[in-house]
Structures are given as C-alpha cells and as structure tokens.
Amino acid sequence: MPIIVNVDVMLAKRKMSSGELAEKIGITPANLSILKNNKAKAIRFSTLEKICEVLDCKPGDILDYEK
Amino acid sequence: MKILGEKSLSSKVIIGLKILFAVISILTLIVLIIISKIIGHIAMQENLLNNIFDLSFYIVIMITGLIALLIVYQFIKIFKNLNSNNIFCKDNVKSLNVISNNCFAIAICYSIIVLFAICIIIKVQEVFINYVLYFSIMLMLIFMVAGVGIKVLNEIYKKAIEYKEENDFTI
DSSP states (O other): OOEEEOHHHHHHHHTOOHHHHHHHHTOOHHHHHHHHTTOOSBOOHHHHHHHHHHHTOOHHHHEEEOO | OOOSSTTSHHHHHHHHHHHHHHHHHHHHHHHHHHHHHHHHHHHTTOSHHHHHHHHHHHHHHHHHHHHHHHHHHHHHHHHHHHHTTOOSOHHHHHHHHHHHHHHHHHHHHHHHHHHHHHHHHTTOOOHHHHHHHHHHHHHHHHHHHHHHHHHHHHHHHHHHHHHHHHHHTBO
C-alpha cells in the first residue's frame, strides 16, 4: 500500500515508547505494532484523533503517501 | 443447541462424516469385486454387449466413489476447522473449491454413463439400462447444481474472509 504510517518517527521525536502511546490512546500494543509495520488496512478517525492528541501533531505528520 | 465449537453439532457431524467415509470405502471395494467378476464374464464371452455396459457402469461408479471419498475428506477438514473455532480461514476456501471441482467431475462421470446408455439402449432393450439412464441423469443434474452452488458459496466465503481481515486490520 502506498500509504505509509510514520508513527515511530513521531514517537522518536516526542521521546515516547510504543507501550506508553498504546496505553494513552487505548489500543493494544499488538494493534499499534500492526499500525507501525504498515500492515493495517484502515485506521479509524477516532484512533487517528487520539494519536494526534497524544503526540501533539497533525494527521499529515503521521501519514504519508509514496508512489 | 451449540452449533460451532467443541462438543457441538459440528463435532457430531464429523463422526457421521467419518462413518460415511468408511461406508463409501467399503462400497468402492465391493464395486471393485463386482468389476473383477464382470471381467471374468467378458473373458468367457457371455452376453458381451450387456457385460461391457455393466463394466463401464461399474468403473464409473468406482471412480465417482473415489471422488466422493475426497469430497467427504474435505468436509471432515472443514468441520474440524469449524470445531476449533477457526471459521474464517483460507483452508476452508481451498476445501470448498476442491469439493465444487469434484462435484463437477462426478457430474462429468455420470454424463459419460448417460451417453453410453443412450448409445446402447438403441441396441439392447433392457429395463436395467433404462433405470441406469434415469438414475444417471438425476445424479448428473444434482452434482452439477451442487457444484455450481458450492462454487458460489466459495466466492461468498472468500469475500467474508476479505471483510474479516479488513475488520481485523482496522485500528
């Protein structure tokens, strides 16, 4: 899929661990791992909203498009 | 009543299918014995035309028996997956595909008997051949419809798995 999830980049910028983020946004670490490894087929707006809220960023900072 | 999972209806169906597997195996062996007897009659040149028809009929019956064994085996595999609560897995799609192809194969086998019976019925007027013709046409149609039906079910199942995967991977 050409949509790339850059959550790990934002996590590094905010110096936050994956487990911490998963706990704050209320998803399991396994699901966050699926998201980080670009295996996810879709992302709910509610999840995206929470990630943006916790990482203090915009959806464009997390999602990228590559041909 | 529990339909899926352990100690449910599907686990009892497996027992039934295993019995069916054994019964079909025994019947196929009996047909094999009948075939060997008919070959003996043909060797002695007794009632040649009828015996040749009988031989071809029983050979096709034996082939369809073997195909039916494959179908039952695939059904056992599907029901085992249902028992282990592994309902939407790709193995079931493969099994359903094999079952539908085998149904078509059985339909083709019976269409061969139908053609053979029509050819021979002109020369030999025997009630047995009339029965065989009637029974073969019925089975041919049943297996053709079953094959098409299972093929459609297979496609629906495939779509269901796609939707399930999409749902599972939606975060």
